[in-house]
Amino acid sequence: MNIYETIKNIRATCDNYVDPNLLAFIIDDDNHMGKNNIFEINDYNIKDSDTYEERLMKIHKSENIFLPCGMVTFIPILNECDIFSTTDYSLQLTQEEFDEYSDGEEKLFGILIKKESNEYQIGKTDVCNCSVNASFKEFKKVEGEFYKKIKEIIDSKIIY
Template identity: 65%
Template sequence: MNLSETINNIRASCKDYMDPDLLAFIIDDDLFMGTNNILEITEYDIEDDDSYEERLLKIHANENIFLPCGMMTFMPIINECDIFSDKDYNFHLNPEEFEKYFEKEEKLFGILIKKDSNEYIIGKTDVCSCSVDASFEELEKTDSEFYKTIEKIVKEKIIE
C-alpha cells in the first residue's frame, strides 16, 4: 500500500462523513482511540510547514492510525443499516447479521494501519474520541453483502 497516496485518496473524498483535517485517529496498542487533531500534534519531528500527509506519515512511524472510509447507522426496528461514503447504501440485514454488526450509535468504518507498516485491519470506531472507552473494533469478516460492500469501499480507497 502506498500510504501517502491512500491518505490523499481518502481525504479527497471524505467530506460527506468527515472533516478532512480531522480524518485520521491515533489508536493505541490497546485499541483505544487517541486524538484526531493531527494538525495540532508537534511531536515526532513534525515541522510547522509539514502538510497533513507528511504529519500523518511521521506519526504513523510511531503510532497505529485509523483512516475512516465511511459511516454506518443502524435502524433496529426494521433491521436496516445505512452506509455513507462516496456512495450511499441501504441494507436490510437478516436477524443474525443484524445481531453481529448492530451498534446503537453511529460508527465510522475504515482501516487501522499498524504503526510503521502497511498492514491494515478493516474495522470500526466511535464517531469521536470524546468518550473514555472510545475504541477500534475489527469487523468480523463474513460472506454477507453488508461486509462485502464495506470491504469493497475500503479496497477502492487503498492505493497500491
Template identity: 70%
Template sequence: MNLSKTIKNIRASCNNYIDPNLLAFIIDDDNYMGTNNILEVEGYGINDDDSYEERLLKISKSENIFLPFGMMTFMPIINECDIFSTQDYNLKLSQEEFDLYHDKEEKLFGILIKKDSNEYAIGKTDVCSCSIDASFEKLEKTDSEFYKTIEKIVKEKIID
C-alpha cells in the same frame, strides 16, 4: 499500499462523513482512540510546514492510525444499515448479520493501519474520541452482504 496516496485519496472525497483535517485518529495498542487533530500534534519529527499527509506519515511510524472511509447507522426492528461514504448504501440485513455488526450509535468504519507498516484491519470506531471508552473494533470477516459492501468501499480507496 501506498499510504501517502491512500491518505490523499480519502481526504479528497471524505467531506460527506468527516472534516478532511480531522480525518485520521491515533489508536493506542489497546485499541482506545486518541486525538484526531493531526495538525496540532507535536513531536514525531513533525515540522510546522509539513503537509497533513507528511505529518500523518511521521506519526504512523510510532502509532497505529485509523482512517475512516465512511459512517454507518443501524436501524433496529427493520434490520437495516445505512452506509454513508463517497456513495451511500441502504442494506437490509439478516437477523444474524444485524446481531453480529449492529451498534446503537453511529460509527465510523475504515482501516486501522498498524504502526510502521502497511498492515491493516477493517473495523469501526466511535464518531469522536471524546468518550473515555471510545475505541477501534475489528469487524468480523464474513460472506455477508454487509461485510462485502464495507470491504468493497475500502478496496476502492486504497492506492497501491
C-alpha cells in the same frame, strides 16, 4: 499499499462524513482512540510546514492510525444499515448480520493501519474520541452483504 497516496485519496473524498482536517485518529495498542487533530500535534519531528499527509506519515512510524472511509448507522426493527461514504447505500441485513455488526450507535468504518507497516484491519470506531471508552473494533469477516459492501468501499479507497 501506498499509505501516503491512500491517505490523500481518502482525504480528498471524505467531506461527506468527516472533516478532512480531522480525518485520522491515533489508535493505541489497546485499540483506544487518541488524538485526531493532526494539525495540533507537534511531536514525531513534525514541522509547521508539513502537509497533513506528511504529518500522518511521521506519526505512523510510532502509532497506529485509523482512516475512516465512511459512517454506518443501524435501524433496529427493519434490520437496515445505512452506509454514508463517497456514495451512500442502504442495506437490508439478515438478523445474524444485524446482531453481529450493530451496536446501536453511529460509527465510522475504515482501516486501522498498524504502526510502521502496511498491515491493516477493517473495522469501526466511535464518531469522536471524547469518551473514555472510545475505541477501534475490527469487523469479523462474516459472509453477507454488510461486510462485502464495506470491503468493496475500502478496496476502492486503497492505493497500491
